[in-house]
Amino acid sequence: MQGQTITTEIDNGVMTLTLNRPDRLNAFTRVMMDEMLAALDVADSDDAVRAIVVTGAGRGFCAGVDLDDPDAFTAAKLDPASTDAEAWDDPANRDMGGILALRLFNCLKPVIAAINGPSVGIGTTMQLPMGIRIASDKARFGFVFARRGIVPEAASSWFLPKIVGMSRALEWCYSGRVFGAEEALAGGLIRSIHSPDDLLPAAHAIAREIADNTAPVSIALTRQMMWRMAGADHPMRAHQIDSRAIVARSASADAAEGVASFLEKRTPVFPDRVSVEMPGFYPWWREPGWSVTSGSEAAR
Secondary structure: OOOEEHHHHHEEEEEEEOOOOHHOOEEEEEEHHHHHHHHHHHHHHHHOOOOOEEEEOOOOOOOOOOOOOOOOOOOOOOOOOOOOOOHHOOHHHHHHHHHHHHHHHOOOOEEEEEOOEEOHHHHHHHHHHHEEEEEEEEOOEEEHHHHHOOOOOHHHHHHHHHHOOHHHHHHHHHHHHEEEHOOOOOOHOOOOOOHHHHHHHHHHHHHHHHHOOOOOHHHHHHHHHHHHHOOOOOOOHHHHHHHHHHHHHHOOOOHHHHHHHHHHOOOOOOOOOOOOOOOOOOOOOOOOOOOOOOOOOHHH
16 A cells, blocks of 8 residues: 555565655654554454554654644644543544554554654654564654643553653653663663664564464454553453453364464464454443443543
């Protein structure tokens, strides 16, 4: 797929989504948001896609919001003091980064960020819900919001402390400074550092390990269980979902194949598909009485 601001390529079960405005260091626009949302919809609906790698064209990953985009700062129609939760669910009143972050949060496929160069603002916060992040030694990161007189967006106040801890998250956001890959690695923001030439091969190797050896329905469930249980007020809530998932998955054709392939010492060929064979209790967070959080419909 060749969009105005991104490209996507699907090869052997892996979708590579490339932010493609290299002349602007892949600065984020509303069109880019829309095209990324559409690409994620394609990935979720295509059972042939087993993992997604997100990277940037040229020397940058994403230089933040494009300040020349006339639609980038569309003002909400609400008074910020409004307590109308349903109105704040309306995309017209929500920040672009948060709309993308929640779509990534809801994605059924594992997402791997391959950060090839500088990223600041939304360029960094969009990485947080991607799950696995690796970086080039040329990568830079910056939660620069306070230096621009604004605050972190893209639900990063929820994601960032869970990934790096509260103290580190506050330090990076208080200072707003740009830092390198070594500091990002030490802080737990990224998994590993690679030379520029090795970055995409390393990302695809992670994707291949997932695609070649794991059950897609199990991966989709695991992804949602991990993220959604991060807000649970007691481990019993996670235990309840674990138990339901174990019962459902143990009776599946995937489980039979997993055991058979192990005993036969061969690579598994899992038959269940995410598009039609998610267990009946999914999505459990929409059930009446489910109260791990008070999250609104917008997060679903």
